[in-house]
Amino acid sequence: MIRVTGGETVSVRTLYVVTHPESTHHVDGLVGGWFDSPLTPAGLRDAASIAAALRARIPERAEVELYSSDLQRAEQAALVIGELLHVRPVLDPRLREKSYGEAEGRPQEWLRQRFVPPPAAGERMRHDEGVPGAETMAVFARRVYAAIGDILRQDREHQIVVTHGGAITFAVASWTELPIESLGYARFHAAPGSITELREDDYFHNRQVFGLGDTRHLGSGGATS
Known part of the structure; x- marks a missing residue:
């Protein structure tokens, strides 16, 4: 995207972060x-609605890169x-949702009975949630940061990342280069099937959260987690 500001031509780099839509584990x-x-x-x-919304935002002849979590949803x-x-996705396991270890694929009630919530004060990012094999938030954050960092090192005007709702916080925080240690209380919500639009200009190199969790392209209803 090109903007003209005060006589200056400013190129805008855009990263679209998509949360996958409804999958069978939701229902x-x-x-x-x-x-x-x-x-x-x-x-x-x-x-298909997400694809159409992105097509409407990205010029036909623009060069686009597409990255995705390797989980099938x-x-x-x-x-x-x-x-x-007209682009093939590059699959990256670092864009997966947080691992819940032994809880994965089990009923939500199984997890609720065993889950240890983080403390109101103190260490939250490295907190043990009480489920064997589950990632801490710190481990989750570091791998998402690493994936987004590698993506941003590619010089492209339009990039798309398809990931999961839990990863949105760390995708956005990585974009704005917030230190992981500062994220103990930070959580950004984006519903399934949403588009989060992140922009950076090539003049000031400011990074903007232009739209968080946009679902206007979807019909009513849908998954909630």
Whole structure:
């Protein structure tokens, strides 16, 4: 995107972060994490709506890069987007949702009975949630930061990342280069199937959260986590 400001021509780099739409673990009431659930029929329809919304925002002849979590619910959405935008997704396991260890694929009630919430004060990013094999928020954050960092090192005007709701906080925080240690209380919400638009100009190099969790392209209803 090109803007003209006070006689100056300013190029704007845009990163679109997409949360995958409804998958089977949403409707079955199961813990997601690394549990490899596919999209539902409604989720696949929403993926087509996401693709159309991105097509409307990105010029036809623009060069686009597309990255995705390698879990099938994200990959399926990325393939739908990529087909419309004529680009193949690059799969990156670092863009996965937070791992919930032994809870993955089990009923949400199983997790609720065992989950140890973080303290109101004190160490929160390295807090042990009480579920064997689960990632701490610090480990989760570091891998998402690493993935977004590598993506941003590529010189492209338009980039798309398809990931998961839990990863949005760290994708946005990485974009603004907030230190991981500062994120103990920070959480950004983006519903399934949403688009978060992040922009950087090439004059001031300011990084803007232009839109967080936009779902206007979706119909009513949908998943909630």
